[in-house]
Amino acid sequence: MNHELEARLRDTLGHASEHAPPAPGDLSGLVMSRSRRRRARTHALIAGLAVVAVAVPAALTTVGGQGEVSTGTVVNERRDIFAKVMEGKTLLGDRLPVDDPSTGRPTLLWLARATDTKGDTGTVFCEAVSERGGQWASCGSVIDDEAQATFQGSTEGWPASGDVLYFGASRDQVAAVSAVAEDGARIPGKVQRPGDAPRKIWTVSAPSKTEVTAFEFTDAGGKVLARVKKEDDSPVPEATAEPVAPTMKMPGGLVAGIYETPDRTLIWKRDGKAIGVQLVRAKDLMKDLGGKSRPVELVADQGNWFGIADSRTARVALVFPDGRSATAETRPDPWHIGVTLFSGTHERAGEIYLDGFQVVGYDRVGVEIWREDHPAEEPAWSGTR
Amino acid sequence: MDDDSRFAEFIAERADALLRYGYVLSGNPHDAADLTQEALIRLHRAWPRVRRKHDPESYTRMIMARLHISTWRRRRRERLAWDVPERSRLDLLPSDSEQGLWQALEGLPRKQRAVLVLRYYEDLADAEIAEVLGISRGTVRSHASLGLSKLRSAVSDPATAHGRTS
Numbered sequence: 001m002n003h004e005l006e007a008r009l010r011d012t013l014g015h016a017s018e019h020a021p022p023a024p025g026d027l028s029g030l031v032m033s034r035s036r037r038r039r040a041r042t043h044a045l046i047a048g049l050a051v052v053a054v055a056v057p058a059a060l061t062t063v064g065g066q067g068e069v070s071t072g073t074v075v076n077e078r079r080d081i082f083a084k085v086m087e088g089k090t091l092l093g094d095r096l097p098v099d100d101p102s103t104g105r106p107t108l109l110w111l112a113r114a115t116d117t118k119g120d121t122g123t124v125f126c127e128a129v130s131e132r133g134g135q136w137a138s139c140g141s142v143i144d145d146e147a148q149a150t151f152q153g154s155t156e157g158w159p160a161s162g163d164v165l166y167f168g169a170s171r172d173q174v175a176a177v178s179a180v181a182e183d184g185a186r187i188p189g190k191v192q193r194p195g196d197a198p199r200k201i202w203t204v205s206a207p208s209k210t211e212v213t214a215f216e217f218t219d220a221g222g223k224v225l226a227r228v229k230k231e232d233d234s235p236v237p238e239a240t241a242e243p244v245a246p247t248m249k250m251p252g253g254l255v256a257g258i259y260e261t262p263d264r265t266l267i268w269k270r271d272g273k274a275i276g277v278q279l280v281r282a283k284d285l286m287k288d289l290g291g292k293s294r295p296v297e298l299v300a301d302q303g304n305w306f307g308i309a310d311s312r313t314a315r316v317a318l319v320f321p322d323g324r325s326a327t328a329e330t331r332p333d334p335w336h337i338g339v340t341l342f343s344g345t346h347e348r349a350g351e352i353y354l355d356g357f358q359v360v361g362y363d364r365v366g367v368e369i370w371r372e373d374h375p376a377e378e379p380a381w382s383g384t385r
Numbered sequence: 386m387d388d389d390s391r392f393a394e395f396i397a398e399r400a401d402a403l404l405r406y407g408y409v410l411s412g413n414p415h416d417a418a419d420l421t422q423e424a425l426i427r428l429h430r431a432w433p434r435v436r437r438k439h440d441p442e443s444y445t446r447m448i449m450a451r452l453h454i455s456t457w458r459r460r461r462r463e464r465l466a467w468d469v470p471e472r473s474r475l476d477l478l479p480s481d482s483e484q485g486l487w488q489a490l491e492g493l494p495r496k497q498r499a500v501l502v503l504r505y506y507e508d509l510a511d512a513e514i515a516e517v518l519g520i521s522r523g524t525v526r527s528h529a530s531l532g533l534s535k536l537r538s539a540v541s542d543p544a545t546a547h548g549r550t551s
Binding site for chain 2: 005006008009010011012013014015016017018019020021022023027028029030031032034035
């Protein structure tokens with residue numbers, strides 16, 4: 001009876017599987033787009049694709065005869081991502097440079113004539129973005145000619161802090177755009193035509209805590225021409241996960257906690273909102289993309305800097321190019337991950353990754369045991385930022 | 386070929402197979418697409434590491450199985466990036482017997498169903514199933530035994546075949 005049931009079960013599962021939904025033709029593009037948004041504000045180590053920031057530990061060297069010091073440099077592999085994504089496409093009008101309102105990082109928006117993944121040829125909306133984990137560029141599907149306006153994307157991500165930039169394309173008649181918040185409030189944006197592009201590009205910047213539900217487009221007389229619903233990005237499981245162990249309060253108003261989503265993950269929160277994530281399951285812990293060990297994983301967000309370090313580390317220093325620095329004492333992790341945790345604040349404005357910095361670890365007697373150099377970032381595209 | 390191209394090539398070649406797996410794992414096309422999408426997003430995030438060290442498809446199937454049995458599945462329904470066609474489950478299978486068994490699978494707790502799918506659809510050994518789901522071999526055997534028992538009684542008494550219990 002068991003064998004008969006097992007055989008029937010095999011047949012049933014095999015036959016049923018044939019009725020699974022087919023994959024859409026552009027699934028890879030959809031997945032990559034969502035993945036990038038989701039990790040947009042996470043640390044470089046978690047991912048990195050079109051261009052990756054890879055920590056490259058240098059050979060161990062002896063400094064001052066006081067033991068081994070691990071030194072490393074976070075290296076940005078550079079190439080012109082605009083030129084790469086434009087292979088086989090024609091630029092329409094000019095490129096529109098826009099800064100990410102939260103980080104000051106450059107973003108490029110533009111229109112191009114291209115054949116999309118569905119095989120349609122026409123005007124597509126493209127973006128190039130510089131993130132902590134690297135830079136990437138992509139173009140979407142052919143824009144519907146009949147639509148007054150379309151929503152094309154945003155800098156929304158998880159974890160998120162600060163403001164979010166929303167953007168898209170609109171027809172000639174559109175003179176103004178507003179984001180419509182859940183409570184009905186309107187947040188005005190900008191509508192610009194880059195050069196002689198066949199469509200305008202609209203942008204709206206809104207606080208990440210504001211639930212934007214739609215965008216409203218009006219003509220020069222204030223008449224509403226179109227209302228476009230904002231497409232929800234896929235919610236991330238980590239956003240609603242509960243910690244699996246008691247959390248720990250850290251300096252600078254941060255709270256660190258362990259979550260299983262399902263990978264074991266350390267999530268840092270400020271005012272209840274996640275601002276940093278580190279994968280801490282044993283095989284990922286303190287490893288770069290090549291699987292090599294590194295002494296520190298650092299995240300910096302709006303004046304807070306925090307992370308995990310080699311368990312021997314007693315103090316961490318953040319050293320800026322002008323020689324000024326900030327320090328933080330480490331704390332043992334209560335979850336027995338095998339690291340120390342650190343958290344501090346600094347007075348620098350904007351993204352410290354743009355100008356570069358060094359992060360240095362000291363042991364209990366004050367001896368430097370590791371050092372990691374984060375060089376200033378260089379533009380990911382030539383010409384206009 | 387860069388990482389993006391390799392990732393796109395992997396999806397082009399394996400997405401349909403993953404959707405079939407997601408379908409027998411979850412029992413419905415929306416959850417199959419949801420599981421596949423979420424697992425592929427996670428694969429993309431880990432792609433440079435997975436591509437170098439692991440078999441990407443095994444990694445994705447493991448993520449799908451674990452997502453399916455985790456609380457994640459009960460908390461959320463992903464907004465899919467594409468439209469999934471509706472299908473009537475009643476005209477799916479070639480015989481009433483298989484139809485009855487398929488419906489009986491709906492009544493199993495998620496872990497029991499996952500163990501049976503991994504054993505009878507994926508043809509994995511119990512040790513491999515234990516690794517995929519992150520549970521002990523004893524638990525695998527226990528879930529398989531309980532699942533088969535429930536299926537046996539459900540197909541012999543169709544009235545008990547419905548009602549998911551997880």
